[in-house]
Amino acid sequence: MKNKLKQQRQLAQFTQKDLAAAIQVSRQTIHAIESGKYVPSTELALKLARELNCTVEQLFWLEE
Numbered sequence: 001m002k003n004k005l006k007q008q009r010q011l012a013q014f015t016q017k018d019l020a021a022a023i024q025v026s027r028q029t030i031h032a033i034e035s036g037k038y039v040p041s042t043e044l045a046l047k048l049a050r051e052l053n054c055t056v057e058q059l060f061w062l063e064e
Helices: 005-012 018-021 027-034 044-052
Strands: none
Touching: 005 027, 005 044, 018 027, 018 044
């Protein structure tokens, strides 16, 4: 699964640490998602989208 988490996070002017604190995960979790090493749960994806004021589909998509 691909993602635009880093771009959306930077657009919203969040650091990894700030975003992690806002959704109650570790900074390492945010880094792992951004680097494609971890696929978030549905709940986590929804929290990320809500915090970044976008849709889940804007953050994540399946590779063709």
